[in-house]
Amino acid sequence: MKVENKHTSRRNFLKVSMATAGGFMVGFNFIGCKNETAQVKVLKDLPSKWVDFDAYIKIGDTGWVTILSQNPEIGQNIKTSMPMIVAEELDVSWSDVMVEQAPLNTEWYERQVAGGSQSIRQGWNTLRTAGAKVRHMLIAAAAQQWEVDPKDCTTSEGKVIHGEQSLTYGELAEAAGKMTAPEEVKLKDPKDFKIIGKSQTNVDMDGVLTGKPLFGLDYKKEGMVYAVVLRPPAFGQVLETVDDAEARKVIGVIDVVQFGDKVAVIGNNTWAAMKGKKALKAKWNQKDKAEDSAYHTQVLMEHLQKKTKEAKREDGNVEKAFAEADQIIERTYEAPFLPHNCMEPMNFFAEVTDEKVQLVGPIQTPAWTESRIADLLKRDAKDIHIEMTRMGGGFGRRLYGDFALEAAEISSLIKKPVKVVYSREDDMLAGIYRPASAYRFKAAIKNNELTGYHLTEAFFNGSMFGDMPSNFPCGAVENYRVDCHNIKSNVTTGAWRAPYANFLAYAEQAFIDELAETMNKDAVDFRIALLEKAKANPVGEKHNYEADKFIGVIKLAAEKSGWYQKENKHLGFSAYYSHNTYVAEVAEIKMNGDRAELEQITCAVDCGIVVNPIGAENQIEGGIIDGIGHALYGEFNFTEGHAESNNFHQYRLIRMGESPKVAIHFVESTNDPTGLGEPTLPPAGGALANALHAATKQRLYKQPFMKELKVLG
């Protein structure tokens, strides 16, 4: 089962891993060993030899196990939770495990991407199988040594056991490495899990708490210089001329190079390069339209009034339903562009030489980046080596390797190892933003039932994809239609945590709340009734959710939040299915004089088996606070093609005192795990809007809410 690594020779790979493994020791002592003596003992026991079994597992002669984590870590905790899955099936004690970040290796690993909340879901079987196969090989080696039937052997915490005798994985590693890996292997029954389902501390904890170089911005290499790049200040502009005389005078500036419409100032430290960039005098030419926010709103609104040639989904006949309705409710919801604002600004290291292209840094899509860099530099992909560092946030921004391409291009021009560093201003202004969008919902009500539902989307540079048009309440309404308008903008746009859903969910859930109110129905009962209908008598081909799981989280959130005993409380309900995970959230507002304060979000989640509860809860809480923060404060406007905000003094992010308490409840499940990095964000805005309505009687149709509602001020 050993596959040749096209990127690094096996020896090289092993050497790297030894060094890194040493670096992890201290970190692991915190997890594995609670007292001083144990720490000393562990340090003595460092293996002198490692046997690597496959792309995931190396076992040291003293019993330490190194598990490689294949996917990039952006704070979603997969560097801890994915190795836990391997360790579970390998049947090793978690305190004997070291984790190492794997480099990009498209032959070893199937999907080295951080995106779409898919790492755990799509890795689940592969990771379990990898662990189980090596366990099988260890058993085979022990059985051979004891001359017994492998079937009579068991394992526990890094040992193979047969009756009274046992051998450690460390003792068996070398012999086991020579065994053939089985084609098929039996996986554990979830009820026997010992590691999965138990909270394990973040494997990089010690490094984070003591300031070790974990992040892209921390990476250094001998001879490395720093590049800060001047990019067109407004969309639609191109570089006409640049005068770099003053920049070159700045102490520490080594060089200035132009590439395309960009100018890179190279310095021997970050500050010099930043200062040098400020000293550049550039002239820009407005080639393409200079868009502004008023224009964005106007085109979005115009499109909402138009029909598309072909609906994305159509069941029944909405026109007829509206013609026959007793009442029609129509509402429009508007969202601004949003920057990602990862805490660690974009950066990347590149060293381009005739022999190879070495890249190190924070990237969510290393494989895609590799192929783009190969195209850019006209190099063979096998010359390109990418190592992923820990990332100071991703949120979708690091899906786009533009910064890595810049680094590669600059290094190839200056022929030096270089780190491209974005200042916060660069990061906010050279964004690949969540596009502004607007949604129009129109509902037909007849005999106090929902008979027609028409959703129209107006979106810049994209439109709802995949099965999103079959979202709830699709399947529950006789006449249902979705129209999408994809409008071109020259503002660069892309995925932002929970693409589409991050705003659509709020709009939909606020609209559902208003519908329930109009029909004089309880907001929770109304949702459940629709879901029961979609289950018993589904309309149309198929919808994208399982009604029972949806109802499960809705009932759990209602129960835990005291929804049906809410007399004096201002509660808002919201439920959304995205990224294969079901989430319901209840927001509670307290009025403090004439100020509305968000007290708590009660959240129910069905994400299948919870791999690492303490990490899972962190994701859930983070997603909710992110959703609340951006719904309240996220505002990003354009004037003459350039963004109006360029740093945190002009862009408000949620702070500690503004964050609600979060109460989390998991639906117990033995189903395979689904994602958690995104799905708790979408319902948060809707829960908040609906609770604000309960408290103030005011409906909100536009984000950020701050601007709409005085009591939030």
Added chain:
Amino acid sequence: MATFKLNINGKIREIEADEDMPILWALRDQCDLVGTKYGCGIAQCGACTIHLDGDAIRSCSYPISRVGDKKITTIEGLSEKGDHPLQEAWKALDVPQCGYCQAGQIMTAAAFLKENKNPSEQEVEDAMHANICRCGTYNRIKKAVLEASKNL
């Protein structure tokens, strides 16, 4: 260009730098102390927080020429074994997500707890207000600061 003698985590270091260079970059680029993070460069996020004679300051906005003989403490020097009550509390509660803001959060909290050994929840919120965590780990940070205050 000038030469500065700085006391960083108890060691004297000689640094050649432009006078207006913020200490942040001297620490990160010249001293290889990369635990102190860059987040905004304009004293708005707290990622770069260090101690100057025990007081929390924003190293991104503090020129090296102003440091003089004041003692600098960075996250690397907060405790010898990484076992400051705050670091212990952070571990116990598994606070970080991406982790990028956390050194700054801890340094702000450490200076605050020296002044206020028994803070209320509200006081912690006020003290930590200027530190952004984009990942939204605020509730765990708050809990960890309160937890640590009991073990000072």
